[in-house]
Structures are given as structure tokens and as C-alpha cells.
Amino acid sequence: MATVRIWSDAEAEADAHVKAVFDDIRATRKTDFVNNVWRALANQPAVLESTWAQVKQVMTRPGALDPVTREMIYMAVSIANGCEYCVHSHTAGARAKGMTDEMLGELLAIVGLAAQTNALVTALQVPVDPEFKA
Amino acid sequence: MATVRIWSDAEAEADAHVKAVFDDIRATRKTDFVNNVWRALANQPAVLESTWAQVKQVMTRPGALDPVTREMIYMAVSIANGCEYCVHSHTAGARAKGMTDEMLGELLAIVGLAAQTNALVTALQVPVDPEFKA
Amino acid sequence: MATVRIWSDAEAEADAHVKAVFDDIRATRKTDFVNNVWRALANQPAVLESTWAQVKQVMTRPGALDPVTREMIYMAVSIANGCEYCVHSHTAGARAKGMTDEMLGELLAIVGLAAQTNALVTALQVPVDPEFKA
Amino acid sequence: MATVRIWSDAEAEADAHVKAVFDDIRATRKTDFVNNVWRALANQPAVLESTWAQVKQVMTRPGALDPVTREMIYMAVSIANGCEYCVHSHTAGARAKGMTDEMLGELLAIVGLAAQTNALVTALQVPVDPEFKA
Amino acid sequence: MATVRIWSDAEAEADAHVKAVFDDIRATRKTDFVNNVWRALANQPAVLESTWAQVKQVMTRPGALDPVTREMIYMAVSIANGCEYCVHSHTAGARAKGMTDEMLGELLAIVGLAAQTNALVTALQVPVDPEFKA
Amino acid sequence: MATVRIWSDAEAEADAHVKAVFDDIRATRKTDFVNNVWRALANQPAVLESTWAQVKQVMTRPGALDPVTREMIYMAVSIANGCEYCVHSHTAGARAKGMTDEMLGELLAIVGLAAQTNALVTALQVPVDPEFKA
CATH class of the missing domain: 1.20.1290.10 (AhpD-like)
Structure with missing residues (x-):
């Protein structure tokens, strides 16, 4: 069990900051699957954005x-x-x-x-x- | 500082078990340099032999x-x-x-x-x- | 699952050492809730007493x-x-x-x-x- | 001893990317002192910039x-x-x-x-x- | 849940390398019980053999x-x-x-x-x- | 190097709380040698006393x-x-x-x-x- 709420797709759609990150995760990875770490970090949009920016940079850039x-x-x-x-x-x-x-x-x-x-x-x-x- | 003695080349030459491992390290790595971890492990020949056997197997085998x-x-x-x-x-x-x-x-x-x-x-x-x- | 038994309230009531610690936890925290770490430590009364004494001292003293x-x-x-x-x-x-x-x-x-x-x-x-x- | 070179002020002055980060560290902290972690990270400008950006954001923003x-x-x-x-x-x-x-x-x-x-x-x-x- | 398959006894019986290790575990420990770590390592027979050889040596030799x-x-x-x-x-x-x-x-x-x-x-x-x- | 002062014997003699702990360490261990961890903890007498009390209890009691x-x-x-x-x-x-x-x-x-x-x-x-x- 998590110490925070795990966001559903519906909840993420309703929050502009979270939706933008989830959309970019899906576009970057070419899959509809967004795994739980992002759904947990969604409770803290600033940490979510900063963490995804780093993961995208470090793991996907040539x-x-x-x-x-x-x-x-x-x-x-x-x-x-x-x-x-x-x-x-x-x-x-x-x-x-x-x-x-x-x-x-x-x-x-x-x-x-x-x-x-x-x-x-x-x-x-x-x-x-x-x-x-x- | 180490908790055990760091063996010199002269000390290693005088012990058959330790000498055999040091010789194999030098032959395998094609260098005369034997670094300190082996000179520290030399105090415990069984651990020295077992550790080197694993390092050789895991790190040098194709x-x-x-x-x-x-x-x-x-x-x-x-x-x-x-x-x-x-x-x-x-x-x-x-x-x-x-x-x-x-x-x-x-x-x-x-x-x-x-x-x-x-x-x-x-x-x-x-x-x-x-x-x-x- | 724990490696030891998790003590129930009834079991704690029946042991003078454990009961004294549980009573003090409840009085200090002003709640009836005693969480599982204390119910696990109850198997080792000396460790239970020493640990609670430290937690009480470090976390609740002004x-x-x-x-x-x-x-x-x-x-x-x-x-x-x-x-x-x-x-x-x-x-x-x-x-x-x-x-x-x-x-x-x-x-x-x-x-x-x-x-x-x-x-x-x-x-x-x-x-x-x-x-x-x- | 470090596994990389520790950059002097003169070396940092000669590299535009590193100089920019060192200047911002000094301006943000209101001191001329730049401690060794930044002088070590200077060998990897991308990691230097990303790390300082996070430290500045997390540690100094109200x-x-x-x-x-x-x-x-x-x-x-x-x-x-x-x-x-x-x-x-x-x-x-x-x-x-x-x-x-x-x-x-x-x-x-x-x-x-x-x-x-x-x-x-x-x-x-x-x-x-x-x-x-x- | 494991990141690899946990081998059943039937699967282990059908693989000569794995069967040999499981047989030796049972003979050495004088029990039919083979715990899950060996059933997980069975996916990598070389790691299974090397790990069991060390455990047997270090834990059971006088x-x-x-x-x-x-x-x-x-x-x-x-x-x-x-x-x-x-x-x-x-x-x-x-x-x-x-x-x-x-x-x-x-x-x-x-x-x-x-x-x-x-x-x-x-x-x-x-x-x-x-x-x-x- | 330590992040705190390492107390000398003269400094310890001049502080009643620290002196009492150092005296008990010497009496318990039957040696005049007081190692540096106690000389570092001396800056925080409450932590010094509590830590020594536990070490004495756990390590020397039959x-x-x-x-x-x-x-x-x-x-x-x-x-x-x-x-x-x-x-x-x-x-x-x-x-x-x-x-x-x-x-x-x-x-x-x-x-x-x-x-x-x-x-x-x-x-x-x-x-x-x-x-x-x-």
C-alpha cells in the first residue's frame, strides 16, 4: 500500500499539470501505459515534473x-x-x-x-x- | 589504514597458496600490478582463493x-x-x-x-x- | 508476516512488564492505539522497555x-x-x-x-x- | 583523493559553461566560496548544471x-x-x-x-x- | 512476486544441472525442503551452482x-x-x-x-x- | 576530521557529566584508554550518557x-x-x-x-x- 493516493486516469485528466506530464510520458514511450510511480508522484506536481524531466533526459536522449x-x-x-x-x-x-x-x-x-x-x-x-x- | 597486514611481494612469494593466486592475477591481467585488495585478503588464503576465482570467472570469461x-x-x-x-x-x-x-x-x-x-x-x-x- | 508473534491486547494484559509499557504508551500518546512495532517487541520485554524509554525521551520531551x-x-x-x-x-x-x-x-x-x-x-x-x- | 580532477578557479574561468554555474553559485549564496563538489562535477558540465539547478530550486526557493x-x-x-x-x-x-x-x-x-x-x-x-x- | 519464474520440483527434475544442485541441497541438509531462493536461481544455472557451492562451503564445513x-x-x-x-x-x-x-x-x-x-x-x-x- | 571537537582528558575532567561517564568507561573496561567516539559524543552529554548506558548494558552484562x-x-x-x-x-x-x-x-x-x-x-x-x- 502507498502512503499517498495513486491517481487514476480520470483524476489525471482533470489536472492540467499532471495531464501534461502523463501525455508526455505516453508520447515519449509510445505506449498508453503509465506506471504507478508517476501516479503516486502526481500528488506533488512540482516533484512529478522535475522527476519526469530528468528521467526523459537521462534515459531517452541519444x-x-x-x-x-x-x-x-x-x-x-x-x-x-x-x-x-x-x-x-x-x-x-x-x-x-x-x-x-x-x-x-x-x-x-x-x-x-x-x-x-x-x-x-x-x-x-x-x-x-x-x-x-x- | 587497514585492519589487517597488507602483504608485500616478498611475503607473497614466501607463501605457496598466496603466490599461486598472485601469479594467476598477473598472468590473467597481463600486468605485474597486484592491487591492495589481494594483498589484504592474503591474510586469509581460503577467502583469497575463492574471491579471485569468482572475479576471474565473472569479469574475464567471454x-x-x-x-x-x-x-x-x-x-x-x-x-x-x-x-x-x-x-x-x-x-x-x-x-x-x-x-x-x-x-x-x-x-x-x-x-x-x-x-x-x-x-x-x-x-x-x-x-x-x-x-x-x- | 513477522518473524515473531504480534501480541494481542489480551496477551499484553496478562504480562506485567508488557502491560506497563503498553499502558505508558497509551497515556503518553493519549490514544488507545498501540501500533504493531510494540506488539512485536513484546516478545523481548527488555528490548521493548529500552526502546520505548528512548522513543518517549527523544520524541516527546520538550x-x-x-x-x-x-x-x-x-x-x-x-x-x-x-x-x-x-x-x-x-x-x-x-x-x-x-x-x-x-x-x-x-x-x-x-x-x-x-x-x-x-x-x-x-x-x-x-x-x-x-x-x-x- | 578524487576520481576526477578538482577544478581551480582559473580553470573554471576558462570554460563558459562551468563559469556560468560558478558565478550563479556565488551570486545565490552571496559568498566567493565554491566548495569541492562543484569543482569535481565541473568535469561533466551537463551533470553540473542539472545538479546545481536542483540544489538552487530545492534549497533556496521560499x-x-x-x-x-x-x-x-x-x-x-x-x-x-x-x-x-x-x-x-x-x-x-x-x-x-x-x-x-x-x-x-x-x-x-x-x-x-x-x-x-x-x-x-x-x-x-x-x-x-x-x-x-x- | 518474483522477477523470474519459481521452479517447481517437476521442472527441476527435468533439468540435469538444476536437479544436481537440488539433490545436493537435500542430501546436505537432510531434508526434502528446497526453499524459494534456489527455485528462483534455477533460471540461471551457473549462478545457482556457484551460489550453492559457496553456501555449502561457508555454512556447513567444520x-x-x-x-x-x-x-x-x-x-x-x-x-x-x-x-x-x-x-x-x-x-x-x-x-x-x-x-x-x-x-x-x-x-x-x-x-x-x-x-x-x-x-x-x-x-x-x-x-x-x-x-x-x- | 570530525564535525565536532574531540575532548581531551583535561577537558573531560572539567565537566562533571562527562567525567562521570569517562570514569565509568574506565572502571567497566578496566583500562585507562577512552576511545574517540566517547570524546566526540562528549559535546552532547545527554547523548553520551544514553549511548554509554546502552553499550554497557548490551555488551557487558552476562x-x-x-x-x-x-x-x-x-x-x-x-x-x-x-x-x-x-x-x-x-x-x-x-x-x-x-x-x-x-x-x-x-x-x-x-x-x-x-x-x-x-x-x-x-x-x-x-x-x-x-x-x-x-
């Missing part, structure tokens, strides 16, 4: 990283932060953009290994090698 | 993800976990495998955005959309 | 911070730690003590921004400015 | 929360996320905006208590009370 | 720490990392290996206290005493 | 868990939370109470494995088995 790599990095952070919703939405997003089972298997192996070595390094308080200096 | 993508995912987890040493070693690793400044800029934007939306989703306790179900 | 500010700081930590129950209970608590929708919107913006900049700073390993020294 | 409360919430998140630089910069920021020793003492008590009860609640997997539903 | 102490340390990490499934599985595991209510109460007190003092130390950025150097 | 097990659980949480100072102080504490190199090696293996499986379980969102219900 650049050096392809879409599936971007989603896999997003997944990795969401897993490390333990965010259930985010793991689901970005796993679905990565699959929609081409993540195969083989790629998922390698992602899982890296994320698990990184968690393990992060813990070992923290436990031993390993000093940074001078060779790593920028 | 697969669906290229080496720079693997290092960038490792970086993303290390940042999310707040591991100083790991951020340094995997940023250096990603650069050595071809991460450009443009790619780093996009990685930073994704990692920052993911941290932000992870926090917002957790704050609002957004329910998982049924559309995301496997 | 001081420099007003009650709604205290709850909003508690919310911020609970969000950062990803504790679902705690997010719910302290969002409800902050609302009961006067948090408006506008205040919640600003809290969300700060918590999201802090998560983002925390990640960027960790990614870049920014050195502490000497000007910040105590 | 609203329901006063400046010291905003900084204390930022501090609480930074502590929970274990970000050394951020703890320093936002503790200094909160003090500059009026946080007294008494307020700091109460903040510490809340942040410590929240960390403790977050852990207990997670350990016991306490179910959310229906009374907390939005 | 050593300096007895089985219940190992499970309590596993619980402590799982609580700190906020992993719901892991808290449940390792609480059940610790109980099966002899954790009493008194031991659980002491574990809870330590885990809560550690979370609190970790937060306080981070808030104050306490410098490491030279006496702690290895 | 119970079901022996002193070295208590310190190892404290270490595990401190590692998972990424608290540098805490990792150092509780590693030193565990060694002082009898943790051998063999025990440390097993602790490291468990903490690393737990971090890894916590991440995998979170990535796959494994549903809790009904068999684990309390």
Missing part, C-alpha cells in the same frame, strides 16, 4: 550508452539500494529494451560479486592504491 | 556483456554501497577497458537519478504494477 | 525542535534506510503532528536530491573542503 | 520549510547514506543557517534512534498497521 | 564458529541490508540450529545498538584511534 | 551470548553499514575478546556471502516461503 546498458545500470543501483518497486520496473524496462536471459545472468553474477567484494573491502579497510589516483 | 559494461555495472553497485576503495578500483578498471568521459558522464547521471527515484519510490511506498509481473 | 520537525527527520532516515514499516508509521506520525502536503512535497524534494548528490559525491570521491573543519 | 530545517533533513539523509563529504558540507550548512548545539544534539538523538528502530523493525518484519493506510 | 553463530552473523548482515527474504530464511535457520529466545533478544539488542552507534559515529565523523591500527 | 560473539555480530553490522570507525573499533574489540585469525576468516566468508546472496535475493524478489512463518 548518447554514448545504449538503452539496455542504461537500464541495466539503473537495475544495479536499484538492487543495491533494495528498492522493490524499482527492481521490478527496471528489470521490466531492461527486458523491453533487449536484455536476454544470458545478459541477466551475467548482471546477477556481477551485482552479487560486487556486493561481496564491497563487504570484504569494507571489513578489511583496504587502503586505496596510489596507482588509482586520477 | 559472454554477452563486454568488459567495459561489466566494469560500469560493478562501479554502479560500488557507488550505491558507498565503498571508497571499490569506487576507485572499478573506475580505474572501467577507464582501462575503454570508458570515455562521455560514458562516465552518462553513468553518473543514471546513478544519481536512480538514487533519487529509489528514494522517492521508497518514501511513497509505490505498489508494484501488475504489468511488471514475470 | 526541546529545541518541534514535534513535526522531529517526525520529518525520522521519516528522512527511515526512507534512506528503506524501512517500509517505519516509512508508514512516521509519515502517519508527521501528518498527525501537522505536516501539510506542501511540507511533504518539500521533504520529498530534499530527500530525493540528497540521495542523488550523496551518490554523485561518492562516485567522484570528492575531498572534504578544509573550510568545513570543525 | 516554501513551507525554513532553511535550517531543510539542511537538517539533508544532514539526516547524508548520515543514513554514510556520505562523509555530504555530512561535513551539510553540517556546516546547517550551522551557517542557525542550527545550535541543542538542535544538533536533538538531531543526533533522532537519527540514532531511527537507525536503531529501523533495524529492529526489519529484524522482526513488523506488518504495517491498517491504521497507517493513506 | 570450523572455528559453530552453526548457530554462523547463522546469527548471517542474520545480522541481512537485517542491516534490509533483505526481507533473507531475514526470514536466516531467522528460521538460526532457530533450527539452536537459537533460543534469549539469544534472539541479545542479538536484537546488539543489532539495534550497532545501527544506532554506526549512525552517531558517521554523523560526527569520528577519527579512528591510532590504538586500533593493525 | 547473558546467553559470550563477549566475542557479541563483538563479531557488532562487527558484521558495522561492515554492512560501511562505518569505517566502527569496523576498526569492533575488530579491535573482537580481537581483544579472543577472536582468532581462523574466526576472522570465517566471519569474512559469512559476511561476504551474505552480502552476495542478499543482493541476488533482492534482484530476483524471491517470495518468502510459507515454511518460514513464525
Whole structure:
């Protein structure tokens, strides 16, 4: 259950600020599906607008990283932060953009290994090698 | 400062188990440089062997993800976990495998955005959309 | 589902240690409602007593911070730690003590921004400015 | 040590994008001091601009929360996320905006208590009370 | 809900790699019960095999720490990392290996206290005493 | 560097509240060494007193868990939370109470494995088995 109201399409249609964001999400993603994070953020239109503007900019603008790599990095952070919703939405997003089972298997192996070595390094308080200096 | 001794090359040469791992690190990576995490783990040969075996398997074996993508995912987890040493070693690793400044800029934007939306989703306790179900 | 039994009012009434804490919670908060965290901690009376003593001291004693500010700081930590129950209970608590929708919107913006900049700073390993020294 | 170059004032002056942001930071904060996070982000002008735009909007625009409360919430998140630089910069920021020793003492008590009860609640997997539903 | 399919016994029987791991889990633990984490990992046989090999090695091989102490340390990490499934599985595991209510109460007190003092130390950025150097 | 002043013995002697706590630390631990966390907390006498009272109660009172097990659980949480100072102080504490190199090696293996499986379980969102219900 959410701590705020999850907006229906009818409620979003009746609010000009929210409608504008939902319309842009649908146009950008070429789908009628607007997932719950936007319906929850609709309670705070300024946060909704700012968050969508960033997601649109960071995740859809052409650049050096392809879409599936971007989603896999997003997944990795969401897993490390333990965010259930985010793991689901970005796993679905990565699959929609081409993540195969083989790629998922390698992602899982890296994320698990990184968690393990992060813990070992923290436990031993390993000093940074001078060779790593920028 | 570390909580354990950081092994010198001379100390590693004198221990058969540790020497074997250090030799394999050097042969696999085609460099004489053995970074401090291995010199710290040398105090616990069983953990050293098991950790290196996994790193070698997960990070160097051919697969669906290229080496720079693997290092960038490792970086993303290390940042999310707040591991100083790991951020340094995997940023250096990603650069050595071809991460450009443009790619780093996009990685930073994704990692920052993911941290932000992870926090917002957790704050609002957004329910998982049924559309995301496997 | 909990890993321990959630105590009913009848069970709490039958245990002198638990009854004393529940009575004090009700008297202090001027409500008959005792939420589940106390019903779970009831399995460990020493932890129950110590935890309630701290919550009562820290959250209800007069001081420099007003009650709604205290709850909003508690919310911020609970969000950062990803504790679902705690997010719910302290969002409800902050609302009961006067948090408006506008205040919640600003809290969300700060918590999201802090998560983002925390990640960027960790990614870049920014050195502490000497000007910040105590 | 940082993973990127920390820009000097001379370097920032020579780059139009970076200079514009540094000028706005100085004008907005009414001080010549530009702290290291901006000098590190200068390597990625797009991330620098986007991050400063958000910090300016969220932390300096008039609203329901006063400046010291905003900084204390930022501090609480930074502590929970274990970000050394951020703890320093936002503790200094909160003090500059009026946080007294008494307020700091109460903040510490809340942040410590929240960390403790977050852990207990997670350990016991306490179910959310229906009374907390939005 | 999982992001992947949870394998039934019939599905596991039909895959030689998965069947071999499930058979070894049952033989090692002397029970027919194979819990869901293995049924989820079955989608990625390489990760399944590697993870089970480590769990078997670390948790069941004779050593300096007895089985219940190992499970309590596993619980402590799982609580700190906020992993719901892991808290449940390792609480059940610790109980099966002899954790009493008194031991659980002491574990809870330590885990809560550690979370609190970790937060306080981070808030104050306490410098490491030279006496702690290895 | 700390965000607050680290009190010297002379400063502590001059403050009745702080002196009383430092005296009790020395008497309880049978050593003249008072480590920095207490010297930092001295700036906030109420937090100092409350924190020491809990540490004394949880870590030194006789119970079901022996002193070295208590310190190892404290270490595990401190590692998972990424608290540098805490990792150092509780590693030193565990060694002082009898943790051998063999025990440390097993602790490291468990903490690393737990971090890894916590991440995998979170990535796959494994549903809790009904068999684990309390």
C-alpha cells in the first residue's frame, strides 16, 4: 500500500499539470501505459515534473550508452539500494529494451560479486592504491 | 589504514597458496600490478582463493556483456554501497577497458537519478504494477 | 508476516512488564492505539522497555525542535534506510503532528536530491573542503 | 583523493559553461566560496548544471520549510547514506543557517534512534498497521 | 512476486544441472525442503551452482564458529541490508540450529545498538584511534 | 576530521557529566584508554550518557551470548553499514575478546556471502516461503 493516493486516469485528466506530464510520458514511450510511480508522484506536481524531466533526459536522449546498458545500470543501483518497486520496473524496462536471459545472468553474477567484494573491502579497510589516483 | 597486514611481494612469494593466486592475477591481467585488495585478503588464503576465482570467472570469461559494461555495472553497485576503495578500483578498471568521459558522464547521471527515484519510490511506498509481473 | 508473534491486547494484559509499557504508551500518546512495532517487541520485554524509554525521551520531551520537525527527520532516515514499516508509521506520525502536503512535497524534494548528490559525491570521491573543519 | 580532477578557479574561468554555474553559485549564496563538489562535477558540465539547478530550486526557493530545517533533513539523509563529504558540507550548512548545539544534539538523538528502530523493525518484519493506510 | 519464474520440483527434475544442485541441497541438509531462493536461481544455472557451492562451503564445513553463530552473523548482515527474504530464511535457520529466545533478544539488542552507534559515529565523523591500527 | 571537537582528558575532567561517564568507561573496561567516539559524543552529554548506558548494558552484562560473539555480530553490522570507525573499533574489540585469525576468516566468508546472496535475493524478489512463518 502507498502512503499517498495513486491517481487514476480520470483524476489525471482533470489536472492540467499532471495531464501534461502523463501525455508526455505516453508520447515519449509510445505506449498508453503509465506506471504507478508517476501516479503516486502526481500528488506533488512540482516533484512529478522535475522527476519526469530528468528521467526523459537521462534515459531517452541519444548518447554514448545504449538503452539496455542504461537500464541495466539503473537495475544495479536499484538492487543495491533494495528498492522493490524499482527492481521490478527496471528489470521490466531492461527486458523491453533487449536484455536476454544470458545478459541477466551475467548482471546477477556481477551485482552479487560486487556486493561481496564491497563487504570484504569494507571489513578489511583496504587502503586505496596510489596507482588509482586520477 | 587497514585492519589487517597488507602483504608485500616478498611475503607473497614466501607463501605457496598466496603466490599461486598472485601469479594467476598477473598472468590473467597481463600486468605485474597486484592491487591492495589481494594483498589484504592474503591474510586469509581460503577467502583469497575463492574471491579471485569468482572475479576471474565473472569479469574475464567471454559472454554477452563486454568488459567495459561489466566494469560500469560493478562501479554502479560500488557507488550505491558507498565503498571508497571499490569506487576507485572499478573506475580505474572501467577507464582501462575503454570508458570515455562521455560514458562516465552518462553513468553518473543514471546513478544519481536512480538514487533519487529509489528514494522517492521508497518514501511513497509505490505498489508494484501488475504489468511488471514475470 | 513477522518473524515473531504480534501480541494481542489480551496477551499484553496478562504480562506485567508488557502491560506497563503498553499502558505508558497509551497515556503518553493519549490514544488507545498501540501500533504493531510494540506488539512485536513484546516478545523481548527488555528490548521493548529500552526502546520505548528512548522513543518517549527523544520524541516527546520538550526541546529545541518541534514535534513535526522531529517526525520529518525520522521519516528522512527511515526512507534512506528503506524501512517500509517505519516509512508508514512516521509519515502517519508527521501528518498527525501537522505536516501539510506542501511540507511533504518539500521533504520529498530534499530527500530525493540528497540521495542523488550523496551518490554523485561518492562516485567522484570528492575531498572534504578544509573550510568545513570543525 | 578524487576520481576526477578538482577544478581551480582559473580553470573554471576558462570554460563558459562551468563559469556560468560558478558565478550563479556565488551570486545565490552571496559568498566567493565554491566548495569541492562543484569543482569535481565541473568535469561533466551537463551533470553540473542539472545538479546545481536542483540544489538552487530545492534549497533556496521560499516554501513551507525554513532553511535550517531543510539542511537538517539533508544532514539526516547524508548520515543514513554514510556520505562523509555530504555530512561535513551539510553540517556546516546547517550551522551557517542557525542550527545550535541543542538542535544538533536533538538531531543526533533522532537519527540514532531511527537507525536503531529501523533495524529492529526489519529484524522482526513488523506488518504495517491498517491504521497507517493513506 | 518474483522477477523470474519459481521452479517447481517437476521442472527441476527435468533439468540435469538444476536437479544436481537440488539433490545436493537435500542430501546436505537432510531434508526434502528446497526453499524459494534456489527455485528462483534455477533460471540461471551457473549462478545457482556457484551460489550453492559457496553456501555449502561457508555454512556447513567444520570450523572455528559453530552453526548457530554462523547463522546469527548471517542474520545480522541481512537485517542491516534490509533483505526481507533473507531475514526470514536466516531467522528460521538460526532457530533450527539452536537459537533460543534469549539469544534472539541479545542479538536484537546488539543489532539495534550497532545501527544506532554506526549512525552517531558517521554523523560526527569520528577519527579512528591510532590504538586500533593493525 | 570530525564535525565536532574531540575532548581531551583535561577537558573531560572539567565537566562533571562527562567525567562521570569517562570514569565509568574506565572502571567497566578496566583500562585507562577512552576511545574517540566517547570524546566526540562528549559535546552532547545527554547523548553520551544514553549511548554509554546502552553499550554497557548490551555488551557487558552476562547473558546467553559470550563477549566475542557479541563483538563479531557488532562487527558484521558495522561492515554492512560501511562505518569505517566502527569496523576498526569492533575488530579491535573482537580481537581483544579472543577472536582468532581462523574466526576472522570465517566471519569474512559469512559476511561476504551474505552480502552476495542478499543482493541476488533482492534482484530476483524471491517470495518468502510459507515454511518460514513464525
